[in-house]
Amino acid sequence: MSRKIRVGVIFGGRSGEHEVSLMSASSIISAIDKSKYEVVPIGITRSGRWLLSGDPLKALRAGIEEAPGTPLAFLTDPGKPALVKLSETGGAMVPAAAGPGGAVEGAAGAGTVSVSVDVVFPVLHGPYGEDGTVQGLLELANLPYVGAGVLASAVGMDKAMAKAIWRERGLPIVDYLVCLRREWEQRPDAVVREIEVKFGYPVFVKPANLGSSVGISKAHDHDELYRAMALAARYDRRILAEKAVDAREIECSVLGNDDPVASIPGEIVPCNEFYDYDAKYIDERSELKIPADLPPGVAAEVRRLAVEAFKAIDGAGMARADFFLERGTDVLYINEVNTIPGFTKISMYPKLWEASGLSYPDLINRLIELAVDRHADKNRSETAYRAE
Numbered sequence: 440m441s442r443k444i445r446v447g448v449i450f451g452g453r454s455g456e457h458e459v460s461l462m463s464a465s466s467i468i469s470a471i472d473k474s475k476y477e478v479v480p481i482g483i484t485r486s487g488r489w490l491l492s493g494d495p496l497k498a499l500r501a502g503i504e505e506a507p508g509t510p511l512a513f514l515t516d517p518g519k520p521a522l523v524k525l526s527e528t529g530g531a532m533v534p535a536a537a538g539p540g541g542a543v544e545g546a547a548g549a550g551t552v553s554v555s556v557d558v559v560f561p562v563l564h565g566p567y568g569e570d571g572t573v574q575g576l577l578e579l580a581n582l583p584y585v586g587a588g589v590l591a592s593a594v595g596m597d598k599a600m601a602k603a604i605w606r607e608r609g610l611p612i613v614d615y616l617v618c619l620r621r622e623w624e625q626r627p628d629a630v631v632r633e634i635e636v637k638f639g640y641p642v643f644v645k646p647a648n649l650g651s652s653v654g655i656s657k658a659h660d661h662d663e664l665y666r667a668m669a670l671a672a673r674y675d676r677r678i679l680a681e682k683a684v685d686a687r688e689i690e691c692s693v694l695g696n697d698d699p700v701a702s703i704p705g706e707i708v709p710c711n712e713f714y715d716y717d718a719k720y721i722d723e724r725s726e727l728k729i730p731a732d733l734p735p736g737v738a739a740e741v742r743r744l745a746v747e748a749f750k751a752i753d754g755a756g757m758a759r760a761d762f763f764l765e766r767g768t769d770v771l772y773i774n775e776v777n778t779i780p781g782f783t784k785i786s787m788y789p790k791l792w793e794a795s796g797l798s799y800p801d802l803i804n805r806l807i808e809l810a811v812d813r814h815a816d817k818n819r820s821e822t823a824y825r826a827e
Contacts, residue, residue, distance in 0.1 A: 443477040446807065447556035449573065451483040451490075451499045454565030455653040455674060461499055463782035464562040468496070470784065470800050476807070479556050481522065483563070489513065491522050513576060520580030558810050559584040560803075562782060565649055569779040570596035583814030585806045586756040587778040594752045595778040598679050599647045601752060605773055608751045610744060613763065613772045614638070615681035617647065620672045631664055634680045641683040644668055646675035657683060684772065686763035689731055691745040692780075692791040693758045694805065696813050699749050701742035701760075702791040706731035727787060729794045737764070740771060748773050756809050759788045 450464030451457055468478050482495025489512070490498055513522055559582055561573050571593035577584045587595060594600050599617045606612055616637060623630050634642060644667035646654040654674040656667035671678045688709065692702040708726040731738070745760035759780035763772040780788040789799050797805065 443475060444558065444807070445477045445479055445556045446471065447479045447481050447559045448562060449481045449483065449559060449568075450496065450562045451485070452563040452565070453483070453485060453487050453567040454563065454569075455649060456564035457485055457499075459781060460562055460564045460568070461496065463564070463786070465496060466783040466786075466799075467560065467562060467803060471803050472800055475804070483568075487567070489522065513580070515576060515579035517579070517581035520582050556582070558582070558807055558814075560807065560810075561586060561779065564779055564781070565653070566596070569777075570648060581818075583810045585810045587752075587754050587758065588813075591752045591754045592778050595754070595758065595776045596648050597677075598645060598775055599677060601776060604751055605748060608747070610748060610751065611770070611772050613681050613684055613774070615679055618668075618678045618680065620676045620678060623668055623672055623678060627665065627668065630668065631661065634664060635661070638680065638682045640664075642667075643681050643683050644671050645679045645681075646671045647677035647679045648675050684763050684765050685767070686765045686772070687731075688774075689733070689741055689762040689764050689771075690787050690791070691741050691760045691762070692788045692795075693745050693749045693754065693760060693776075694756075694792065694797075694802075694809075696755050696809055696816075699746050699754065701745045702795040703730045704733060704738050704741040704762075705729040705787055705791050705794070706733075707787070727790065729787075729790055733764075734769075737769060737771070744771060744773060748776050752776065754778060755813050756806055757788065759791075 448464055448468055450460045452460060454460070464480070468480060471478060479491075480495045482490040482499045484490065484499065514520060559577055561568060561577075561584060563569055563573055567573070569592060571589040574584065574587070574589045574592045578589060586592070594604060599615070602612045602615055614637075616634065618630050641657050641659045642664065644656050644658060644664070654671050656663070656670055658664040658667040668678060668680075688707040689704050690707060691704045693699050694702070706728040708728060731741075733741070741762060744762070748760050749758050754776065757778070757780065759777045761774040761777070763774055764770075765772070777788075780786065782789060784790075784799055789802055792802050793799060
């Protein structure tokens with residue numbers, strides 16, 4: 440009997456979307472094909488401490504910040520990538536001695552930690568996980584992982600950079616401007632005037648590098664704009680302001696590597712004025728319409744633009760493309776591409792694929808296959824020059 444594939448599911452993290460990550464990871468761990476895969480849960484606390492022993496998901500849900508026993512570190516040796524326990528020696532942290540079977544023994548009486556995984560499934564929404572940081576760590580370790588690489592992860596996370604790339608590719612976006620937090624703090628009146636002159640009201644204000652609508656506001660007047668800028672500045676050093684469009688919110692799931700495909704589109708009907716954090720995760724009155732009630736031509740254009748936006752940032756594995764469909768004109772605008780979208784069973788990304796004929800467990804399986812395929816293709820590239 441062949442050995443099961445060991446999948447390291449990483450969740451939690453140093454992000455305002457920590458709780459969302461726990462929900463997504465819990466769903467994936469519950470639904471993954473246990474006859475084919477062995478799950479290795481790997482939690483990251485809000486302070487950045489890695490948890491492997493015991494039940495990391497339970498620990499993070501309880502708000503535990505300290506790993507049981509000794510601390511952990513990720514070793515990025517491409518030959519033997521590992522999560523290892525560390526022990527204190529003379530005030531310094533050093534790797535504990537390797538134990539039998541490739542496990543790593545911690546300090547005396549601390550037990551062992553299993554370290555080997557075949558593929559990693561990062562479920563880290565937001566900064567320090569969705570933005571290319573963990574992806575870079577996994578690249579150094581030469582481990583296959585689900586989802587976009589370093590470049591696409593970083594660009595997809597950065598709303599301003601993504602818009603700049605899509606504009607260069609001729610894809611439709613809403614007009615925007617970017618302000619540094621330092622600039623806002625030093626001359627707030629001038630920043631507000633610039634936004635008012637460029638866009639008028641209402642206007643959306645967002646942290647450039649955050650998701651799940653954390654820190655996002657819709658400002659209807661001068662006072663609200665000041666508050667919106669101050670809120671966004673709490674979460675990021677770069678702030679995005681963009682023209683508000685009276686629009687329906689359309690979403691489309693993308694799956695694949697070099698030849699991605701798009702699901703049928705869906706529509707979000709938020710219970711609040713826009714699809715904010717409460718509307719997404721707390722208030723249960725928001726409505727998901729799958730499929731979206733769209734003319735066939737518009738639905739086809741959503742799918743086309745979703746794939747084009749994905750390819751423009753060199754996406755891989757998965758992404759959810761979010762659109763605005765302007766009321767009265769039916770003009771489509773790409774809002775953003777989420778390279779690690781919400782992944783609970785009731786999240787839009789898997790539900791759109793389910794409606795397109797791909798079940799939740801099969802979607803997980805396909806994403807793992809894509810991760811392995813992309814890793815094998817990457818390893819075909821030579822890393823040393825050889826004269827012909």
